[in-house]
Amino acid sequence: DTAVSQTPKYLVTQMGNDKSIKCEQNLGHDTMYWYKQDSKKFLKIMFSYNNKELIINETVPNRFSPKSPDKAHLNLHINSLELGDSAVYFCASSSRVAAFFGQGTRLTVV
Amino acid sequence: GENVEQHPSTLSVQEGDSAVIKCTYSDSASNYFPWYKQELGKRPQLIIDIRSNVGEKKDQRIAVTLNKTAKHFSLHITETQPEDSAVYFCAASKRGFNKFYFGSGTKLNVKP
Secondary structure (H helix, E strand, O other), rough: OEEEEEEEEEEEEEEOOOEEEEEEEEOOEEEEEEEEEEEOOOOEEEEEEEEOOEEEEEEOOOOOEEEEEEEEEEEEEEEEOOHHEEEEEEEEEEOOOOOOEOOOEEEEEO | OOOEEEEEEEEEEEOOEEEEEEEEEEEOOOOOEEEEEEOOOOEEEEEEEEOOOOOOOEOOOOOEEEOOOOOOEEEEEHHHHHHHHEEEEEEEOOOOOOOEEEEEOOOEEEEE
């Protein structure tokens, strides 16, 4: 009974393609996030949504567009993928305390 | 904004020894400090947290301490075991602000 689940787990794609990662949480949390973890393991916040509304948008290229159809889902769409986008992307959710993470999506752009 | 610094970046200890990881934060309004453990290829998982109205919290072999005046907090692992080997992240947030600032991580290696 996974609390925060994201798909796919692995994604290999060519430069220039457009891809999406989906995330769903069944914890009833109001807030969801996307984090990027690079090869040095640094966790950097990209977006934060509260009750379907964007509240944090860090310095992220506008090729990245999050979409939250409801408060249990936060998807990430990436246009015109670049080599530097290769990373592990984590979805997370929280209810004003600790964040709980999905299993991650390892994106490899070739 | 908040800036969280974490040291050391790598830590190697012998099984049974203690390990200490330290973090500092810059925003005195931060009042919630979780710690995460990330095993290789897996998601970060919450292992312990502390709120600013508490100076210390313990859960079996792990403990966290918080010094609000100095704006630093630490994770202590006693009697380390090989399964403690992982990357550990500290984080700071202001409750209700929907944003967690993470430290850069500490790779802990426990040698059997």
